[in-house]
Structures are given as C-alpha cells and as structure tokens.
C-alpha cells in the first residue's frame with residue numbers, strides 16, 4: 098500500500114482507551130483493506146463528519162510508543178526531505194510499524210511449600226495421594242529452594258514426563274508465572290574490561306579531550322569536527338567523553354557506517370563501558386529491536402552504537418552524539434526518506450543540548466566548510482599513535498605499462514613490476530598485503546572486437562560485467578544475468594567477444610598465477626554475501642592465515658589490521674570517471690583511508706598507488722599526504738562551479754516505462770519550477786534541465802533529471818514545494834514516478 102500524504106482521523110474504541118495513546122502503532126481500516134499507522138495526535142472532536150469516522154481496529158505492539166520527541170523530529174525530516182510523514186515515522190521508530198510483544202516463558206514453582214516441608218510427602222493438602230513422580234518434582238523444586246523453573250528444566254531435574262507436571266498444575270500443586278526473556282543482539286564480549294586509567298593519552302589527545310569535556314559539562318549544544326589521521330586515537334577520545342557523560346547522568350549515541358559495525362568495534366565499546374551499550378542495525382529482527390527499545394526505556398541501555406538509524410534511539414537526557422567516519426556516503430539513506438544521518442545527528446544534538454562529534458581522517462567538504470564558517474569547532478589529531486609515522490607512498494604511472502599497440506590493459510600488466518616485487522618481499526617476510534580494487538566482478542567491459550560494441554544490459558543503459566565464479570554476464574543495477582554469447586548480438590561475428598577491464602575476480606586470478614602458494618582472500622559484495630562470511634574472513638586475517646587481502650572499498654574502511662605492511666591500489670582512478678561533482682573528494686578520501694591501513698602494527702608501512710592519472714590533484718594530494726592542498730583546491734573548484742557546500746541542491750528524477758511521457762512530464766515540471774524561479778524572491782535559485790539522467794534507463798524505466806540549485810536551503814524548499822503542488826494538480830494519477838533527493842550525494 099502507498100504511504101498517505103496526510104494523516105487520517107479514527108476513533109478509539111472504549112476497550113482500547115487505556116492502551117492507545119500518542120505514539121501508539123495501530124491497525125486501521127482503510128477502504129476495504131487494513132493498514133498500519135502511528136497515532137500522532139488525540140482530539141476531543143473529529144475534524145470530519147462524526148458518522149464518517151471509523152474505529153481503530155486494534156493496537157499493534159501494545160507495549161510500544163514512539164516518543165513525542167521523535168515524532169517531532171520525524172515531522173521535521175518529512176518536511177525537509179519532502180517525504181510522507183508515515184514513511185518517515187516508520188523510519189524514526191525503532192521497531193518500524195511491526196507488531197511485537199515481549200518474549201515470555203512460563204516458570205513453575207511449588208504451592209504449599211510449608212506443607213511439603215513439614216508433612217508427609219505422600220499426601221497433598223487437598224487429600225490426594227502424591228505418586229513417586231510427583232514427589233520427584235517436589236524434591237527437585239525444594240532442593241532448588243523453590244526457585245521458579247522452566248517446565249523443561251524441571252522435567253529434566255525431576256526425571257519425569259510432561260504428564261506429571263500437567264497433573265500437578267491442574268491440581269494447583271504447582272503455580273505458573275510468566276517471565277520476560279531478553280532477545281539479545283548476538284554481539285559477545287570475549288576480552289576483559291578495559292580501563293581508561295591504563296591508557297596514557299598523548300598531549301594532543303589530552304588537549305582535544307579536555308575541550309570536549311568542558312563542552313559536555315556546559316550542558317549546551319556544541320558541534321565539533323574531530324579531524325584526526327587514521328590511527329590517531331579518535332576512538333579512545335570517544336570512549337572517554339561517553340564515560341564522562343554516563344558519569345554525569347547523560348546518554349550517548351555512536352553512529353558508524355554499516356560496513357564498519359564489526360564485532361570488534363562493538364566489543365571495544367562494551368569492554369570499556371560495560372552492559373549499558375546496546376547495538377542497533379537494520380539486520381536485527383523486530384523482537385531484538387523491541388527488546389533494545391525496552392532496555393532503553395528502562396534506562397538499562399544508555400549508549401546505543403549502530404548504523405544510520407541508531408540516530409533515532411529514544412535515549413533520554415542525550416549528552417553525546419558521535420558520527421564516526423562522518424564523510425561516508427552511506428550516511429545518506431538511498432530510499433525515502435532520503436535523510437542524511439550526519440546532518441540529522443547535528444539537528445538532534447541541537448535539540449537535545451548535546452555535544453556532537455563528527456570524526457574523520459578525511460572530513461567531507463561540507464563539514465570542513467562548516468568548520469571554517471564557525472558552525473563546528475575543528476579539533477585536529479595530526480599524528481599517529483604507535484611506533485610508526487605515516488606510510489611511505491609511491492605512485493606508479495600505469496601508462497608506461499600498457500602493452501604497446503593494442504592499447505589494452507590485459508592480465509599481465511594489472512600489477513606493475515614495482516608492486517609485484519613489493520608483494521614478493523612481504524610474502525618472504527611473512528607480512529600481510531592489502532590490495533584495493535574498487536570494482537567487483539571479473540571484467541566490466543565485455544566487447545566485440547569486430548564491431549567495438551560493449552555488451553549492454555537489455556533493461557539498463559549500463560554495460561554488463563563478467564563474473565567468473567558464475568561464468569555469466571551480470572548487470573550490477575538490476576541483477577539481470579545471461580551467458581556469454583558465442584556470436585556478437587550486433588554484428589553476428591563469432592569468436593570476437595573479449596573480456597576487458599578490471600574486476601576483483603580477475604585480479605584474484607592474476608594473483609594465483611603470479612604468487613602461487615600465497616594464501617589470498619577476496620572481500621567484496623559478491624564473496625561476502627553469505628551470513629557470517631565477513632566474520633569468518635576477519636578471523637582468518639587477524640590470525641595470520643591470509644597473506645594477501647584483495648577487495649573493494651569494503652576493506653578500506655576502519656579496519657585495524659596489525660599485520661598489513663603493504664597497501665597496493667590496483668587502480669586509483671575508477672571514481673574519477675563518474676559524472677559526479679564529488680568524484681575527486683571520493684577518490685582522495687578512499688586513497689587516504691586505504692593508505693591508513695598500512696603499518697599500524699610494529700612494522701612500518703608502504704603504499705603503492707597505480708594510476709593512469711598521476712597528476713590528477715586528488716591522486717597527487719593523497720600520494721603526498723597534502724591534505725590542506727587538496728581541500729583548498731576542491732573548495733576553490735566547488736565555489737567556482739557553485740556546487741555544495743556553496744549551494745544547496747535538489748535532484749529530481751522522473752522515471753517510467755513510456756519514454757515520451759517521462760520526457761514530456763519532466764519538461765512540464767521543469768517549466769513550472771522555472772516560471773517560479775523568475776520571481777525576484779527566487780533570484781538565488783536556478784533550475785537546470787530536464788536532461789536524460791547519466792544512467793538513462795534502469796530496469797526498463799527511462800529516467801530524466803531536473804536539478805535545482807539554490808544559495809539558501811529555505812528558498813529551495815519553498816520553490817520546490819510550490820512547483821510540486823502545481824505539478825500534482827495536473828497529474829493526480831501519473832504513470833511517471835517522481836524521486837526527490839534533497840542534498841543528493843551523487844547525481845546518477
């Protein structure tokens with residue numbers, strides 16, 4: 098069922114009047130179906146004719162309520178991101194719209210304890226005779242001090258069948274009671290607790306720490322950008338600020354990118370902060386989420402660590418909000434509501450009077466700009482902790498290694514002689530190597546050399562990727578699969594189809610040829626799909642059972658790999674070819690992050706970057722560790738092009754099966770928006786397009802794009818709201834889908 102744009106009015110049946118309140122989840126009749134929703138307001142009189150008001154069918158999750166603070170935040174998000182309130186509240190609610198109860202189990206204990214202790218155990222107070230089986234049950238419970246036992250435990254302890262216990266319950270000799278059983282989050286703690294007294298802060302850490310603690314004690318909102326190189330000890334600072342918050346009665350939220358929410362990270366927080374740490378992420382089931390919510394409400398959980406949506410934990414007295422790796426694009430949700438968790442974390446901290454810390458080794462351009470504008474205070478940790486300074490970086494210009502004449506980059510040249518020798522050296526010394534290639538599959542260009550056409554997905558405007566493990570061509574956008582054709586579908590020539598381009602699977606094959614005997618592992622979405630695969634891989638890596646770790650950006654983020662002394666980037670250029678104003682920032686950030694994986698243990702690190710564009714400023718800056726130079730250049734370019742952070746963007750994608758309809762309606766919507774933008778008050782707003790989207794078709798849906806750029810968020814919001822209302826008046830029921838992305842992270 099589609100989410101509704103406006104709230105509806107229902108009445109609360111008498112029998113539910115004690116249960117249903119603001120924030121309740123309820124099932125209601127809607128036309129001839131049943132729908133779920135949140136109660137967002139109570140009124141004495143209906144706003145429509147009373148005869149039309151229908152009753153609420155029943156409460157869902159009757160023990161649960163969505164807190165008023167979060168309903169408010171949800172309203173703000175729905176308005177800002179142009180999402181429906183219902184969908185937004187379902188995102189903000191820890192359990193969504195699900196119907197869950199506490200899990201209970203039945204416990205049994207003896208009635209008439211006095212009687213059994215003092216009298217003959219052959220006869221019950223009701224005069225009935227107790228059999229040998231009955232006496233075994235009585236003895237078992239009395240031995241345990243009549244502590245309530247689950248039926249199956251009692252049967253085992255007394256060695257009796259279920260019939261015996263059933264009879265005793267029926268006769269009232271046993272009393273049953275229900276007990277709530279916690280569903281836990283399956284993150285176990287192995288190591289002993291850690292204590293901050295045992296860890297000496299560097300003078301730099303101490304200064305940063307002191308400033309944060311002062312802000313926390315002020316009890317007012319403060320925002321910090323903690324800009325610390327990889328390995329500079331940001332986590333220790335997070336832990337101490339949270340510790341101090343807990344000591345003074347405040348609670349804390351810690352956001353980490355989904356990919357970095359590893360058992361090791363959770364364990365680090367639990368070993369220091371103990372049982373008050375809860376974990377929230379999308380893969381928990383509704384029961385686990387509900388029990389976490391209960392523990393938060395009971396103030397047993399006072400710190401919640403999790404991915405994006407942990408932001409909406411209803412912790413009272415919030416004092417600390419941490420967004421680790423704040424530059425990560427995954428903080429932006431890619432379905433409605435398309436909110437940015439970092440921005441909403443700042444908003445929530447503002448409302449709660451909390452300290453918010455945005456941490457990163459490579460801050461986003463937006464956050465850096467905000468720091469310069471004085472919105473955030475920037476704190477820096479420019480040095481690594483530990484014996485080794487930053488790794489030694491070398492750039493290899495791959496243009497020199499392309500086979501002469503053919504212009505192709507084939508198997509033998511994927512790894513330059515320099516990188517090859519460096520890998521051999523690590524293998525001889527028994528150290529680990531990490532290789533980054535941010536493209537999965539085997540070959541991303543499958544081309545007919547007779548007609549020079551690459552094979553395309555029949556449903557999307559993208560080329561198919563060859564997956565060696567499946568021996569099939571695959572579309573990474575819609576999942577379409579087919580066998581590699583023997584004959585070219587365009588020119589009908591046979592034997593001309595070649596697999597070109599790079600992918601992790603091809604490198605895996607090259608590694609096996611060049612380094613026989615080396616133990617390697619491939620980490621990408623394809624190889625890590627199976628549940629628990631990542632944990633297993635992680636264990637093998639940390640226990641030294643792996644020599645070469647090969648992977649996509651999954652391996653570049655936040656992993657602390659003690660044994661890695663060499664990082665090789667197979668191709669530093671990939672992101673730079675995307676039509677995206679953040680391409681340089683992404684490239685710089687990824688290279689800097691992956692370089693930070695080298696030499697974090699007792700041995701120094703080395704990084705080798707292979708590239709066809711050694712003079713591109715993002716690659717050059719990453720290689721020279723020229724952080725300030727990169728940010729200066731990037732900010733300059735963004736200012737010249739009036740891209741964020743020097744403007745606000747809204748991306749509109751219209752899509753549908755009928756190409757003409759999509760194009761016509763895009764033109765009409767853009768027309769409405771442009772007419773509005775002519776008005777003097779909207780002088781600072783530009784409407785660009787419509788143009789076909791960079792990927793013009795996905796899953797047989799044609800896609801056109803309109804971009805709105807504005808100097809002010811408020812103006813953009815007003816203009817877009819007016820334009821959309823006008824458009825919707827003309828298209829009540831449309832064959833065309835409209836996707837709206839405020840502050841988009843990419844423009845595909």
Ligand SMILES: [Zn+2]
Nearest residue numbers: 537538571573
């Ligand atoms: Zn794939």
Ligand SMILES: [Zn+2]
Nearest residue numbers: 545548585588
């Ligand atoms: Zn052909």
Ligand SMILES: [Zn+2]
Nearest residue numbers: 554557572575
């Ligand atoms: Zn496709």
